[in-house]
Every structure is written in C-alpha cells, then in structure tokens.
Amino acid sequence: MKKQLIYIALAILGFVVSCKKDEDPKLEDPDKRIAAELVAKQADLLAAPNGWRATIYPKGGKGFMYYLKFNADGTVKMLSDFNATTSTVLAESTYRLKALMRPTLIFDGYSYIHFPADPNGSVSGGNNATGLASDFEFAFTKTTTDSIYFDGIFNGNKFNMSKLTAADEQKFLAGALKPFIDDATTATSNKILFILLDGKQIPVSISVSNKSISIAGKTSSPFAFKLDGLELKSPLKINNYTFDRVYWDDVNKQFYFLNGTTKIVIEVSLSPLPLDETPELHTLLASRWNSLLINMSTMPDQSATFKTAYNTANASLGTLGNAGRYIEYITILFNTNGTINFQIRYRNPSSPNSFFLADFNYTMNLNATTGVATFTQLGTPSGNASTIATYVVALRNYIANNSFKIAYISAAAPAGAKVGGFLGQSNPASFFYGTLSQ
C-alpha cells in the first residue's frame, strides 16, 4: 500500500510538473529581439557623426573606397574613388536594415556602391554578366567602437567601415579625393617606377585605373584610396620587407613605403630598369644571343633621343637621289671577335622586291663587370654602307658617342620576344632596345 501511495504521489508530481506549459521563450521573444537588434544596428550606423570610410575589394579585382553618411530617414550619401564623377559628386540613395540569416545592411537604391557589382561590364569595368562580382547586401559580422565589419551576401566580399574624423570628412566633402587621384595618376601612369631596396633598383608598378600595385612582378595587391595614400587588400612582401600600405608625399607628389620609420620612395626612372636576371645579358653576347633587332613599328617605347636620331637618319636617307629610300629595321650583330655590325636594312621604292643591307662595323669595348660598353668605328664603311654613310650619320654618331649599359629590360615588343636594352649612361633618358635572337 505504501509503495502504491508513493507511485501515485510520484505520478501526481509528474503531472503537476510536466504540465507546466510556459509559452514565453527563455530569452525574450525572438521577433522582438530581431527588431531590437536591427534598431541597435541602425543606431551603430548613425553613431558616426562624421560619416564612415568603407572599403571593398571585389572578387573580380580592384578595390574601392566609399565615404558613407547614413541618415535616420533611410537615405545614405556617398562618394567613391570609383571614377572622377563619383569622387566629387555626392550621391544620395537609400539603405535598409533587414533580418535575413543575419542582420543585414542592404543598399537598396542604385548608387556608387553598385557600380562594381553592375553586371554591365562597361559600368563595372569587369565582365558582362558578373561585373567585378562585388556586393551591395552586407551581413554584420563584428562591431567595434570605431569600425563595423561585414560579409557580402551575394559574392562574400569583406566590407569594412571605420569612422571618420571631422577633419577627414571635410576633406572628402570638399572634393579632396579627385585631385589626389589625378595627382596619383600623373605620378604613376606611363612612368617607370622603382624603389631602392638593399642598394638594388626594384621595379614597382602602380595602375590607378586597375587599382593594383605590384613590386617586381612578384607580389601584388589591389588597393583603394585613402586621403593620404593607398590602402592595400593584402600586404606586399619582398626580400624580408613587408609593406601594408602606401603613403603619399603631397609636396613632392610621389608615393612611398615605410620600413619602420625609414621612407622608401617610389621613384621615377627615366630609362627602363635592367631586369634582375642571371646570367646577365652582357655576358651572353655572341654566345647565347647573336643579334638584336630594332624595329620601330613593333617596338614603340624607344627613348626620344634615339627616335630623333633614327628619324633624322631616315629622312636624310630619303633625300639620297631623292629616291625616298627608307630604313626598314636595324640589326646589331654580335661577333665572337668582340666586334659588332650595326646593320641597317633599307629599301628603295623603285625596286619594291629588294632590300639593301649596310654594315657599319665597330669594336665593342665591354666592361665585363658592369655591362657598360662603348663603340669605336672599325675601318671605313664600304659597299652599301659607303653609299649611305653620310646620310645616316645621326645614327652612327648616336652609337659612337655614347656609352651604353647592355641589359635585359621589359618594354613593348612582339609577344614572346626577349628584350635587350642599350641604356645610355651619361644621359639616362637616352636608350634604345630590340628583340634578341640567336
């Protein structure tokens, strides 16, 4: 009986406890929590009295920065380094916060943030159909006192915002971005850039239009503009040096890196940089490489000085008997005995099926260490060379009166060709180059 009573009592207890039905969730109602979270997130967005600086590095390449100022009425103002217009004309569009899988910031009206995401390649600068694979819906991932971090919903790009100071905001609004981008373009486009690291010239390339920087072709990163330099998506690492951003010297209009507190200036070279290759080109003349072909039409990056000499000689050659003779191309033949033939191949329009070769011979005095050479005329020009010698004197003087460093360089040439340069030593802005062959 006692046993029975215990069981009954237990059963009753079970009923009493198990039937307690509490519909209220342990931590508030999830719907309310979502709503509260979104309100809090919007408060975070609005808690930047001077606006935000945001960056995105789309999957499809490049990097972009945005000045963003969110308003409580659902509008957002923005500037961007996307192009000249976006850097000066403040655009207003709309944004919305929505609870998707995570609290999400959606730029739901078209503005600069959508440019890299636009599937129209002529807008984004990427491919049709995908654009640069950027994002305009962002899930909140982390909020700190002065930054908010997001993940793109569609393409998964990271999107980070950090608060601006009043002074920086004023600079953005005053249009400081565009003149900086213009200066940066002037400082880098069509320029041969290098840095001096450990006493060596190391080529650097910065493309403002492609938003990318690389050092020696070995390490590269997309970048986005800051007011005082470039922000890199990933640090550049070369020879034990790591550079995580690029600074701008507004007085000298040049970029520089910082190694600790030491400035490493990105300098402009007047002549192409010798490529860091071993064995060096000057040690292989007349063995690995037997000739250098210089064709002005396929190798347009020649120095102005060389072009002048070439054009003078060419024009002068045309006056020979007023026949309109012209230079087709020039070949420098390296001979095993240390001489070279500076061979001008020219044509005469009156005999369209023939060409003529004129060989001017020089002794090459080559410094085996530095690769610097001078040329001394060998003998008197004969044959065709004798015929045209006085007409092409500009080219002959150019060769005879300069000293050249002979080295591999990188310059515009037919695809696949190995390029050798003759870099003037007394005047760095004077050089010429051609393609090497055996």
Add this chain to the structure above:
Amino acid sequence: MKKIGILLTAIALLMFGCKKTENLEREIVGLGGDTWPKTALDTWLYDTFTKPYNIAVKYRWDGTEQDPNFTLVPPKAENVKPLMEMVNTAWVQPYVDLMGADFIRTYAPKNYVLIGSVRYNSGGTVTLGEAGGGIKITLFNVNNYDATNRAVSKRILKTIHHEFSHILHQTVMFQKEYQYITPSGYTADWNNASGFYNKGFISQYAQAAPEEDFVEMISLIITEGKNGFEVLTRNITDATALANVRQKQTMVTAYLKQTWNVDIESIQAKVQAALNQRAPESAGDYFAFGTDKLPILTIDPVANPNMSAPFIDIYNQTSVGLAGVGGAGRVLDQMALIRTSATQTTLRLYYRNTSGTAFTADFIYNVTNNANGTFSLTYASRDANADVIAAGVTSMTNFLAGKQFGVKYYYNANNTKQYTGIYDFNNQGTYMYGFLSY
C-alpha cells in the same frame, strides 16, 4: 474508498494542471512586407498604382524576388518615375478610359518588380522583361531607360500588354478555331525556327504555342500601332501566310470585342498617342514609296469626320464640281494619294455615275522633297477618266499643286482613333487625314 479519493484528486489535477494560455496576438516579423520611410517617389507610386489599382511597384532591392544565379542591381530611383509614367499612360490609362478602373483592378498583374540592369543569360542573350503566374512582372534595364527612346518603351510595353492579354484569355479562353489557322507551325523549338513571317506568324515567339501567338498578335497590334503593324505584315510575302495573319487579326479583334467589349483599335490609338507624347515617331516615314512603306493614303471625310474646315470646303467644291461636269450628276465617294514612285504621287478620285458604276480618275504629280521635311507636288499628267472630269475638280487639283505639305498624326477627341494626315505647311489649319495602306 481511500483509493477513490486519490483517483479523483489525480483526475482533478489532470483536468486543471494542463490549462495553458497562449498569446495569439503576437505580431509576426516581416508580415506585411518591408517598411521604410516614404519618399516622394513612394507616395507617387502609391497614389498612381497601389491605391487606385492595387498594383505594387517594387523598385527597392529585394534579393528574394530574383533568381540567385544572376548578378543584378537595383534601379536608379530617378529612372523609376519616368518608366512607370509611361506604363501608366500607355497601359493602365487606355484600359481605364475605355473599360473603367475595375477592369484593371480585376485583371492586371499585381506586382511589378524593377531591376536596374539587364539579366545576362548563359547563352549570351539578355532578358529585358519577364512575367510569371499572371501576378508578377519584372522589368529589367531600368537604369538605361530613356523616355524619348521609342524602341525601349515599345519593348517594355509589349511585355506588359503580352502578359496582360494572357490573363484575359486565361480568364475567358479565345476561339477554339484560332489554333487551327496555322496548326503545323507551332514548335517548342521556336527560337531556332526561322522564316516565321511566311509561315503565318507575326513574330518568332508566336510560333511557341497558340496562346503565345494570340497574345503576340494583340501586343504587337497595340504597341506597333496601325502603321507599324501594317509595315510588319509587309514582311509576309506569301499570300496564304498573309491571309492567315489577317484571319488571326480578325479573330483577336473579335475576341476582345465580344468577350471583353474592348475595342482594340481604340486601345491601339490611345497607346500610340501616349507613346508619341514622349517618343514621337514620324508619320512621314510610313507614307512613302517602298516595299517597307505604306504608300496609299485614303481620304474619306464621311467615314473619318472632323477634318479641317478649309479642306472640307475644297472637298465639297470638288464634289459639287464633279457632279456638274456635263450635268451628269457623278458622285464623289472618296479620294486617295498614292506614292507610286520616289518621284511621283497620284491623286485618285473614286466616283460613281448615276447608274452606280464606279470609276477612278488619276491625276499624276511630280514630287519634290523639301529641306524642311515637307514635300511639294507639281502637276504632271492625267489619265483618260481624269480628262473627262478635270474641269469639274480644279478645286482639288489646284489645291494640291505648288504647296508644301507635311505628314503627321491626327487624333479624334478622345484619342480612340489615330489618323495619318497631310497638312499645308504654311497654313497648318488646313489638313486632311485618313488611313495608310499598301
């Protein structure tokens, strides 16, 4: 006895212990759609579409509306109103004017979604408009919408009229005989089936199914306009195919009239009037000599009243003069201007004698095209019938000679008829109009 007491207690506990109350008033998050502070555009869309016709226009980005396999961007807010104004004036209002607001309220697709870019499909094609389930219409490429570009507006309108017509025939099916006009032409492989015109179809997609054929006919008649549609049929060189298309045209006209009491010509004229307000087409481009033109302009003041009084005077004088020739009492029925070649135009008078026999008389004029876009006529010759009546119809023959004439569209009072007319360039209150044919 004791046992019964315990049992009763247990039952009582069971009955009351599980009483639970649930809060049924709780709001569900996201029910009722997203909300945001209303802009002027939101208000305009609400007042123009949502409130009167229960049509929602979603222009703010909502990723859930779209296939996640495509990269798309939201539309520019400033392009939304021009586009939707066009949709309103060239789709909603014509039906509202003729059928009343309830017609649109009942049958129109309820959900418009606007997308900024086109949709790039895997095959290299792009999608400009899409409709689903009679409920949702997605319009792409809003960012490139230009209200003055007729081709763009026409394409969008065609999508809308196409889908709307689907809803109509899905509500009341069209004539069973329709599918037997060109029964063998329908194919699922319609996009690879060429030569649709001479198979008796007005568009390539019309070959997909009788339903598509039916709504293609309606949407093309409406959006191309009377002249545009006639020019389309000039592509059909096969007599049987042309007869089939004409039969389809008759059937869609009869269907709309009998089933819905919709006069397709009135809708057509209203849509064209709305289109011509923003993106006018030149009526003169149709009234010209050529196999892709409509060279015959028939003028009948009885069938098409309200031509200018000065012209009616001339016409009436011509009529009286004709009757007076030889006292024979001939009756003028109508007249036509026919562009018989690039350089000549014929004035053809249609008349009957007292015994009812019909005659035509041709007066041939040389055409000069003037720099201001007008043309002038100079009398050249006439045929034998014209010789007989010439003295009686000088009012008309003199009126045509020596003036500069322009070509444009004329509408009746409530835009339910669109006429192609000719006006005296230096006296634009004098005009005549009619319909073009070939």
